[in-house]
Amino acid sequence: MMLSMTFPYSPPHSDGELVEIGPDVRWLRMPVTYAPDHVNIYLVRVAGGWLIVDTGLDSPEARRIWEEVFSGPLAGEKVVGVYCTHYHVDHLGLAGYLTERWRVPLFMTYEEYYTLLGWPDLPQEVPWQHVEFFQRAGFPQELLPQTLVMFDFAREISPMPLSFVRLQDRSHLPLDEEWQVIVGRGHSPEHALLLSKVRKILISGDQLLPSISTNVSVSVMNPEDDPLSHWLASLDRLATIPDDVLVLPGHGLPFRGARKRVAELRGHHRRRSQVIVDACAGSELSAYELVKVLYSFSLGDFDLQLALGECLSHVRYLACRGRLEARLDGEGINRYRSVRGVRAVNGGAGFCRD
Numbered sequence: 568m569m570l571s572m573t574f575p576y577s578p579p580h581s582d583g584e585l586v587e588i589g590p591d592v593r594w595l596r597m598p599v600t601y602a603p604d605h606v607n608i609y610l611v612r613v614a615g616g617w618l619i620v621d622t623g624l625d626s627p628e629a630r631r632i633w634e635e636v637f638s639g640p641l642a643g644e645k646v647v648g649v650y651c652t653h654y655h656v657d658h659l660g661l662a663g664y665l666t667e668r669w670r671v672p673l674f675m676t677y678e679e680y681y682t683l684l685g686w687p688d689l690p691q692e693v694p695w696q697h698v699e700f701f702q703r704a705g706f707p708q709e710l711l712p713q714t715l716v717m718f719d720f721a722r723e724i725s726p727m728p729l730s731f732v733r734l735q736d737r738s739h740l741p742l743d744e745e746w747q748v749i750v751g752r753g754h755s756p757e758h759a760l761l762l763s764k765v766r767k768i769l770i771s772g773d774q775l776l777p778s779i780s781t782n783v784s785v786s787v788m789n790p791e792d793d794p795l796s797h798w799l800a801s802l803d804r805l806a807t808i809p810d811d812v813l814v815l816p817g818h819g820l821p822f823r824g825a826r827k828r829v830a831e832l833r834g835h836h837r838r839r840s841q842v843i844v845d846a847c848a849g850s851e852l853s854a855y856e857l858v859k860v861l862y863s864f865s866l867g868d869f870d871l872q873l874a875l876g877e878c879l880s881h882v883r884y885l886a887c888r889g890r891l892e893a894r895l896d897g898e899g900i901n902r903y904r905s906v907r908g909v910r911a912v913n914g915g916a917g918f919c920r921d
């Protein structure tokens with residue numbers, strides 16, 4: 568049977584319009600200042616009121632939109648909780664503001680909550696760990712100061728609540744047992760999707776997006792990680808989501824056809840891995856040189872950093888499986904070459920480590 572995807576809903580305007588998705592779910596869009604230019608928010612009716620799933624980043628405009636929603640379509644109704652799929656600013660920026668405004672709990676996984684709480688402030692100078700990480704990747708030294716942008720996103724987050732209700736894989740939402748948490752990994756440490764088998768709805772955050780492929784990066788914070796393994800294992804689980812389940816993603820349009828999208832994403836990572844293996848068959852290349860092989864167009868500062876992280880996730884994945892060998896050259900740059908006799912790249916199975 569041919570797998571396919573359908574897109575049954577048109578998007579709301581980013582001005583506080585709510586789109587009704589069945590009797591108990593509403594879809595709202597918040598503007599974001601970088602690509603993609605929006606984040607999807609969902610409101611889920613549970614016992615006693617509404618659960619907000621993801622919040623948008625903290626900005627005067629986003630706060631205004633929320634207040635318009637509360638005094639407009641939700642007038643007379645109560646918010647009883649805030650749920651964040653993961654710690655990235657576009658999804659969590661207003662968690663503190665909203666939980667404080669309504670005096671309601673924040674629902675998050677342990678690793679997402681503490682990753683955000685432990686995030687360093689913007690340093691005065693480039694830390695040595697950054698210098699080493701980017702040098703090993705062959706990244707131009709003059710671009711190093713721009714890599715600090717990752718520490719500067721706290722200004723788009725309202726002060727975090729002092730407590731949270733911990734979500735765990737396969738647990739049920741305390742506010743409504745019909746909703747079950749599914750943890751996905753690879754994009755962020757413990758990303759919490761929300762599935763209702765009764766309503767046939769999966770709120771997928773960034774773990775399953777309809778058109779863009781989610782960023783899966785090795786970062787300076789965790790340079791020996793193998794996030795692509797975690798990501799592919801999470802995809803294996805999402806491949807079991809029936810095709811009649813409506814997927815509500817963090818960006819883009821709601822869709823049916825999770826298995827088709829999972830197949831596309833597996834193919835994407837398999838092709839990327841093969842391009843790297845082929846490129847490293849003829850010559851030893853650094854991760855930065857491989858970015859130029861993978862991305863033919865020019866990239867802005869932040870996108871370049873994401874592309875490098877993504878490239879390293881493939882390099883780590885392949886190195887863990889013996890398909891690439893790394894050699895630290897005299898300039899402190901890791902150079903990769905394909906291991907002869909290992910040509911085919913199969914995504915999905917196996918782990919380098921847990």
Ligand SMILES: [Zn+2]
Binds near residue numbers: 606655
């Ligand atoms: Zn996102």
